[in-house]
Amino acid sequence: xxxxxxxxxxxxxxxxxxxxxxxxxxxxxxxxxxxxxxxxxxxxxxxxxxxxxxxxxxxxxxxxxxxxxxxxxxxxxxxxxxxxxxxxxxxxxxxxxxxxxxxxxxxxxxxxxxxxxxxxxxxxxxxxxxxxxxxxxxxxxxxxxxxxxxxxxxxxxxxxxxxxxxxxxxxxxxxxxxxxxxxxxxxxxxxxxxxxxxxxxxxxxxxxxxxxxxxxxxxxxxxxxxxxxxxxxxxxxxxxxxxxxxxxxxxxxxxxxxxxxxxxxxxxxxxxxxxxxxxxxxxxxxxxxxxxxxxxxxxxxxxxxxxxxxxxxxxxxxxxxxxxxxxxxxxxxxxxxxxxxxxxxxxxxxxxxxxxxx
Amino acid sequence: xxxxxxxxxxxxxxxxxxxxxxxxxxxxxxxxxxxxxxxxxxxxxxxxxxxxxxxxxxxxxxxxxxxxxxxxxxxxxxxxxxxxxxxxxxxxxxxxxxxxxxxxxxxxxxxxxxxxxxxxxxxxxxxxxxxxxxxxxxxxxxxxxxxxxxxxxxxxxxxxxxxxxxxxxxxxxxxxxxxxxxxxxxxxxxxxxxxxxxxxxxxxxxxxxxxxxxxxxxxxxxxxxxxxxxxxxxxxxxxxxxxxxxxxxxxxxxxxxxxxxxxxxxxxxxxxxxxxxxxxxxxxxxxxxxxxxxxxxxxxxxxxxxxxxxxxxxxxxxxxxxxxxxxxxxxxxxxxxxxxxxxxxxxxxxxxxxxxxx
Numbered sequence: 052x053x054x055x056x057x058x059x060x061x062x063x064x065x066x067x068x069x070x071x072x073x074x075x076x077x078x079x080x081x082x083x084x085x086x087x088x089x090x091x092x093x094x095x096x097x098x099x100x101x102x103x104x105x106x107x108x109x110x111x112x113x114x115x116x117x118x119x120x121x122x123x124x125x126x127x128x129x130x131x132x133x134x135x136x137x138x139x140x141x142x143x144x145x146x147x148x149x150x151x152x153x154x155x156x157x158x159x160x161x162x163x164x165x166x167x168x169x170x171x172x173x174x175x176x177x178x179x180x181x182x183x184x185x186x187x188x189x190x191x192x193x194x195x196x197x198x199x200x201x202x203x204x205x206x207x208x209x210x211x212x213x214x215x216x217x218x219x220x221x222x223x224x225x226x227x228x229x230x231x232x233x234x235x236x237x238x239x240x241x242x243x244x245x246x247x248x249x250x251x252x253x254x255x256x257x258x259x260x261x262x263x264x265x266x267x268x269x270x271x272x273x274x275x276x277x278x279x280x281x282x283x284x285x286x287x288x289x290x291x292x293x294x295x296x297x298x299x300x301x302x303x304x305x306x307x308x309x310x311x312x313x314x315x316x317x318x319x320x321x322x323x324x325x326x327x328x329x330x331x332x333x334x335x336x337x338x339x340x341x342x343x344x345x346x347x348x349x350x351x352x353x354x355x356x357x358x359x360x361x362x363x364x365x366x367x368x369x370x371x372x373x374x375x376x377x378x379x380x381x382x383x384x385x386x387x388x389x390x391x392x393x394x395x396x397x398x399x400x401x402x403x404x405x406x407x408x409x
Numbered sequence: 410x411x412x413x414x415x416x417x418x419x420x421x422x423x424x425x426x427x428x429x430x431x432x433x434x435x436x437x438x439x440x441x442x443x444x445x446x447x448x449x450x451x452x453x454x455x456x457x458x459x460x461x462x463x464x465x466x467x468x469x470x471x472x473x474x475x476x477x478x479x480x481x482x483x484x485x486x487x488x489x490x491x492x493x494x495x496x497x498x499x500x501x502x503x504x505x506x507x508x509x510x511x512x513x514x515x516x517x518x519x520x521x522x523x524x525x526x527x528x529x530x531x532x533x534x535x536x537x538x539x540x541x542x543x544x545x546x547x548x549x550x551x552x553x554x555x556x557x558x559x560x561x562x563x564x565x566x567x568x569x570x571x572x573x574x575x576x577x578x579x580x581x582x583x584x585x586x587x588x589x590x591x592x593x594x595x596x597x598x599x600x601x602x603x604x605x606x607x608x609x610x611x612x613x614x615x616x617x618x619x620x621x622x623x624x625x626x627x628x629x630x631x632x633x634x635x636x637x638x639x640x641x642x643x644x645x646x647x648x649x650x651x652x653x654x655x656x657x658x659x660x661x662x663x664x665x666x667x668x669x670x671x672x673x674x675x676x677x678x679x680x681x682x683x684x685x686x687x688x689x690x691x692x693x694x695x696x697x698x699x700x701x702x703x704x705x706x707x708x709x710x711x712x713x714x715x716x717x718x719x720x721x722x723x724x725x726x727x728x729x730x731x732x733x734x735x736x737x738x739x740x741x742x743x744x745x746x747x748x749x750x751x752x753x754x755x756x757x758x759x760x761x762x763x764x765x766x767x
Binding site: 053054056058060061062063064069070071072073074075076077078079080081109110111112113114117139142143146147148235237243244245246263264265266267268269270286287288289290291292293369 | 411421470625628646
């Protein structure tokens with residue numbers, strides 16, 4: 052039996068979108084491929100509220116995070132981490148011999164913009180990374196406030212991981228001054244995993260020009276130059292199947308559902324799950340910075356999360372156990388992508404039945 | 410109208426395989442995902458005639474080439490190039506600050522194993538790269554003879570790009586002593602682009618342990634360690650759609666078609682195209698090292714290749730123009746993957762009609 056996914060990626064993909072993954076191949080050096088990829092970039096610019104160029108990469112979000120850190124750092128990177136995906140930025144820098152320092156906040160708390168200011172004030176850093184939505188803890192960082200701080204430092208490249216929020220939460224890239232804003236296909240865009248996406252500012256491009264060893268496959272500048280020269284074609288053979296599906300899905304989101312409606316739906320789903328968690332358990336993260344796409348629930352009842360998931364599986368649902376050290380101490384319900392308010396209600400109803408919650 | 414692809418990737422994908430790309434998502438941390446990925450690795454070991462571990466990467470072949478050069482070189486890499494894809498190995502090394510030298514052979518000629526011996530004899534190199542099948546020129550390098558040479562140098566990591574040959578041509582990885590043998594989905598495996606594959610020897614693993622900065626996303630050692638620890642699950646979210654299709658296709662190739670039959674079919678298709686080229690044009694590459702998966706045809710009649718392709722398009726076919734500087738001077742017909750002898754005959758018949766060849 053297929054299990055409906057309420058995990059923070061891959062998420063459930065609608066049947067009509069899945070079918071686009073099965074479209075026959077086209078040449079990746081054809082006019083058709085150029086048109087497809089140009090249309091995708093144009094539509095993604097609307098989704099990110101940006102005039103910047105869009106880069107696609109056949110990789111997971113981690114791939115573009117690596118590209119960003121490698122291509123954007125000349126001096127030193129400041130990594131602000133509130134959990135596992137913040138830590139990933141740091142290990143990426145380390146593994147590439149990119150000088151970096153990590154500034155951590157306690158599990159469940161958000162990045163403090165004042166700390167960002169103090170760090171950048173030192174003048175030691177020329178790139179910062181922030182995880183917008185940390186799926187290990189269910190925290191959504193105050194990106195507007197952080198952006199206000201970063202704007203004071205024009206030499207700093209501002210990289211934001213919006214892997215689990217873009218297309219579910221409004222992220223106005225140009226207004227926020229984000230230089231490299233990264234997402235991937237299998238979260239709020241509700242596509243299968245395998246494609247990642249970023250915005251790429253003029254400032255990021257200028258910085259990359261100065262970095263000598265940017266690698267090949269994840270070199271954002273090489274992607275940028277190639278699409279500019281070859282009418283939105285990519286230097287290596289991209290996942291055309293994902294592009295067919297993304298093209299279709301962007302049209303659906305922008306022209307049928309409407310971006311604002313999609314954002315509103317995500318808030319509604321989040322509120323339903325939070326209210327449920329408040330009633331029967333506790334919300335794990337700082338209440339002022341709760342994620343709109345995923346809720347981490349504190350296991351105050353000491354249930355076996357593994358057993359709950361087993362029972363849910365029999366009914367055709369899956370949720371996530373806590374991440375890493377939070378396993379069994381928390382569990383996570385993702386409410387993102389094409390998931391609906393009714394889907395969420397149905398899931399919670401089933402949890403209530405299994406746990407005999409009234 | 411859909412155009413049947415006779416280009417060196419993406420190739421035509423069978424309808425039943427395409428449909429597997431549309432399978433519903435599963436959790437990438439599920440038992441189901443482990444089983445899927447373990448089964449794929451087991452079957453790929455048969456295809457590569459190896460006991461070595463198999464690594465999958467959601468990237469193009471270039472991604473794993475970068476991983477190989479970065480993870481495998483401590484001293485200096487010797488890059489043997491017979492065309493565009495050989496040159497790519499070199500630019501990958503350069504862009505990662507990996508010391509490397511390139512040894513080039515004239516367009517249309519193969520790597521001379523004696524030169525390989527002379528180069529390795531210097532003791533300067535601890536990694537070599539060879540392109541098995543060079544799709545820019547239609548040369549297939551004498552991998553057995555090169556392997557005999559490389560075996561004399563036990564400290565050298567032997568990397569082979571079999572992107573456009575594996576699954577169409579027999580490559581016995583263990584017998585040849587290849588440490589890292591790379592392919593990707595969109596060539597002889599006849600899947601959509603978006604997934605790449607490599608074998609990873611114990612020797613390659615030991616070498617990678619000694620290399621400090623291997624990056625993150627394309628770090629072969631990290632992939633290896635993760636699948637070992639987590640029962641064939643991958644560190645980042647992989648393209649599950651490609652894995653569904655690959656799993657299905659491997660079963661078809663190994664258990665329905667049979668590997669030997671597939672290799673034989675590729676030889677038959679190559680012979681048909683070569684005979685046709687001999688009759689009406691000329692084969693571009695050295696006759697002793699012709700590719701079994703792609704034929705580069707010398708445009709001895711001075712036709713407009715672009716016009717030919719336009720006319721072919723109207724009839725539902727596409728071939729490739731020459732690569733780079735060989736554009737219009739040559740054209741390329743790929744005969745790989747699930748393409749059949751009849752498909753090839755049908756294509757040539759249509760070219761004959763368009764060009765009025767008798």
